[in-house]
Each structure stands twice: as structure tokens, then as C-alpha cells.
Amino acid sequence: TNTLSVPTAANALISYTLDKAGNEDVRSVNAVVGETNDGYLNDIRGRHITEKHVLDAISSAESGQVEEGNVGAGTGTRCFGYKGGIGTASRVVPEKFGGYTVGVLVQSNFGGVFQFNGIPVAKILNNYPNSFKYDVDGSCMMVVITDAPLDARNLERLAKRAMLGLARTGGIASNGSGDYVIAVSVAKQNAGNSASDELVQKKSLLKNEAMSPLFLACIEATEEAIYNSLFTAESMSGRDGNNLEKIPIKKIIELVKNSKNNKSIKD
Missing domain, CATH: 3.60.70.12 (L-amino peptidase D-ALA esterase/amidase)
Known part of the structure; x- marks a missing residue:
């Protein structure tokens, strides 16, 4: 995402993780968000990215x-x-x-x-x-x-x-x-099994x-x-x-x- 939308994206990732079935007892999520500053073209100070944008991107991800x-x-x-x-x-x-x-x-x-x-x-x-x-x-x-x-x-x-x-x-x-x-x-x-x-x-x-x-x-x-x-x-x-x-x-x-x-x- 862009530099000033990192907190929003991280919060969306936390929400996504907490809402996943089987994660009802999860109380700690370390979200990782990459960014660059696109402020030359983008109205970056407007912080137009929303959590819904992030969640929609995750839900629409597919192979191919x-x-x-x-x-x-x-x-x-x-x-x-x-x-x-x-x-x-x-x-x-x-x-x-x-x-x-x-x-x-x-x-x-x-x-x-x-x-x-x-x-x-x-x-x-x-x-x-x-x-x-x-x-x-x-x-x-x-x-x-x-x-x-x-x-x-x-x-x-x-x-x-x-x-x-x-x-x-x-x-x-x-x-x-x-x-x-x-x-x-x-x-x-090497996939871990936390239930083991x-x-x-x-x-x-x-x-x-x-x-x-x-x-x-x-x-x-x-x-x-x-x-x-x-x-x-x-x-x-x-x-x-x-x-x-x-x-x-x-x-x-x-x-x-x-x-x-x-x-x-x-x-």
C-alpha cells in the first residue's frame, strides 16, 4: 500500500485474522504491511484506502x-x-x-x-x-x-x-x-501444526x-x-x-x- 495507509492495512489484516474460523482464541496478531510513497501522483494525505479495500483484495485473491x-x-x-x-x-x-x-x-x-x-x-x-x-x-x-x-x-x-x-x-x-x-x-x-x-x-x-x-x-x-x-x-x-x-x-x-x-x- 502507500506509506500513510499502513495502519489501515494492518488493522484490516488483524480483523481478517481474528474473523477466520478457528481463531476464536487468538489474542495476538503481528500484521506485516509493505509500503512505498506514491505521493507524486496519489493524494496520499487524503488517506483514501479503507479496511474494506484491503479485505476485498484478500477475498478476491486467486491463482492464475x-x-x-x-x-x-x-x-x-x-x-x-x-x-x-x-x-x-x-x-x-x-x-x-x-x-x-x-x-x-x-x-x-x-x-x-x-x-x-x-x-x-x-x-x-x-x-x-x-x-x-x-x-x-x-x-x-x-x-x-x-x-x-x-x-x-x-x-x-x-x-x-x-x-x-x-x-x-x-x-x-x-x-x-x-x-x-x-x-x-x-x-x-514444514507447515506447522499448533494443535500437536x-x-x-x-x-x-x-x-x-x-x-x-x-x-x-x-x-x-x-x-x-x-x-x-x-x-x-x-x-x-x-x-x-x-x-x-x-x-x-x-x-x-x-x-x-x-x-x-x-x-x-x-x-
């Missing part, structure tokens, strides 16, 4: 194709000076490395010097900040989910690799930019030596998710007449085609 671009928390975001948004991507590591999936969702709302597949797009198009006091846009929220059986320590290691994916797009974690990663393992074999009377719980954990393929998967998926958030976003006008244009996809395609010949592009 994920909406990207100007949706949800990505509606008002900007990235590299263009319209940002929500983006997703995933990787499946080879079976010989476990066959695990690493999925990434991003809320792109950050700055830097944009590059695509190693091509310095921002420099070629002269679309990058020229002052050290430039507007840092407002952060990036990244969520990494895997079915690999990882403990908190290796989830932290995996989360750190998402920052490498952000860097591959030209993001520089600018001064004032809060770039955060939440990593979660949904390994079924056993004093000791047994869990399967992936070896440290087997983490590298997951690291690469996380880096690639994060990079692609950021690109997807940009390429699916549309131009948008917001508060006080502020406007953000969508990324110039046709120009980038031309740059990619010409990159082998080291050609530039004309506006």
Missing part, C-alpha cells in the same frame, strides 16, 4: 495470471522517471537442484539510471538525474516466495539477492529510498551448499518483475496535474535490435 502495471499498490508509483507499478516473475530451478520455484512480486517506485539487458537506456535517451539532490522517487517493495524448505537465515540470504536484481535494472538504492524485501518459504513439509502435543517439531532444511541456484533464480526473477512492472504500466495523471508517461517500449525494442551493431537511436 497476475495483474500487473497500474493496479493495487502500483497505481500511483513511478520508476526511473516513468510510470511504475506492480510486476511479477518467477523461475524454476532444474530438477537436479531441487526443482524449486522462486516467485517475486515488486511494487516499483524507485530511481536510478535505467538499463535493460545491459543496454544503458537512460544514458542513450538522456533520461536520468543530473543533480545529486534529485528526487529519489520513493522506494521499492519486493516479496520473494519459494517452496524450497528454508529457515529464517537462508531466507534472509535469498532476500538480499533480490537487491542484486534491482541493481541489474539500474536501481541504486538512492539516499532516502527505502528498498525492502520480504522472503517467505511455503514448503509444505509433540514437544519437538521436525523440519527439512535445504543445505547451504544448495542455495546458489536459488540465488540466481531470485536475481533473475526480480530483474524481470521490475521490467514487467514498467512495460505493463500506462501513462497516468494524478494530483495537482502531475503526470507520468509510460516507458517508451518501441524505443527500447529498437535499442535492443541495434545493440549488436552498437547503434544508437534517434528521437
Whole structure:
């Protein structure tokens, strides 16, 4: 969500949890809410997000194709000076490395010097900040989910690799930019059973030596998710007449085609 709607979203998550069947005796809920500041387009001081919005989003969640671009928390975001948004991507590591999936969702709302597949797009198009006091846009929220059986320590290691994916797009974690990663393992074999009377719980954990393929998967998926958030976003006008244009996809395609010949592009 946006920065000033975190309390509302957290309260909605608490209500959702308390109202779930089987949670009648629950008296403690630690809600986790990610945010970026979309105040350039959004009337953020108006705090228009309600608990109903959050609960509706939860109830309508389903599997399948994920909406990207100007949706949800990505509606008002900007990235590299263009319209940002929500983006997703995933990787499946080879079976010989476990066959695990690493999925990434991003809320792109950050700055830097944009590059695509190693091509310095921002420099070629002269679309990058020229002052050290430039507007840092407002952060990036990244969520990494895997079915690999990882403990908190290796989830932290995996989360750190998402920052490498952000860097591959030209993001520089600018001064004032809060770039955060939440990593979660949904390994079924480690699902807890609070009703069990056993004093000791047994869990399967992936070896440290087997983490590298997951690291690469996380880096690639994060990079692609950021690109997807940009390429699916549309131009948008917001508060006080502020406007953000969508990324110039046709120009980038031309740059990619010409990159082998080291050609530039004309506006």
C-alpha cells in the first residue's frame, strides 16, 4: 500500500485474522504491511484506502495470471522517471537442484539510471538525474516466495539477492529510498501444526551448499518483475496535474535490435 495507509492495512489484516474460523482464541496478531510513497501522483494525505479495500483484495485473491502495471499498490508509483507499478516473475530451478520455484512480486517506485539487458537506456535517451539532490522517487517493495524448505537465515540470504536484481535494472538504492524485501518459504513439509502435543517439531532444511541456484533464480526473477512492472504500466495523471508517461517500449525494442551493431537511436 502507500506509506500513510499502513495502519489501515494492518488493522484490516488483524480483523481478517481474528474473523477466520478457528481463531476464536487468538489474542495476538503481528500484521506485516509493505509500503512505498506514491505521493507524486496519489493524494496520499487524503488517506483514501479503507479496511474494506484491503479485505476485498484478500477475498478476491486467486491463482492464475497476475495483474500487473497500474493496479493495487502500483497505481500511483513511478520508476526511473516513468510510470511504475506492480510486476511479477518467477523461475524454476532444474530438477537436479531441487526443482524449486522462486516467485517475486515488486511494487516499483524507485530511481536510478535505467538499463535493460545491459543496454544503458537512460544514458542513450538522456533520461536520468543530473543533480545529486534529485528526487529519489520513493522506494521499492519486493516479496520473494519459494517452496524450497528454508529457515529464517537462508531466507534472509535469498532476500538480499533480490537487491542484486534491482541493481541489474539500474536501481541504486538512492539516499532516502527505502528498498525492502520480504522472503517467505511455503514448503509444505514444514507447515506447522499448533494443535500437536509433540514437544519437538521436525523440519527439512535445504543445505547451504544448495542455495546458489536459488540465488540466481531470485536475481533473475526480480530483474524481470521490475521490467514487467514498467512495460505493463500506462501513462497516468494524478494530483495537482502531475503526470507520468509510460516507458517508451518501441524505443527500447529498437535499442535492443541495434545493440549488436552498437547503434544508437534517434528521437
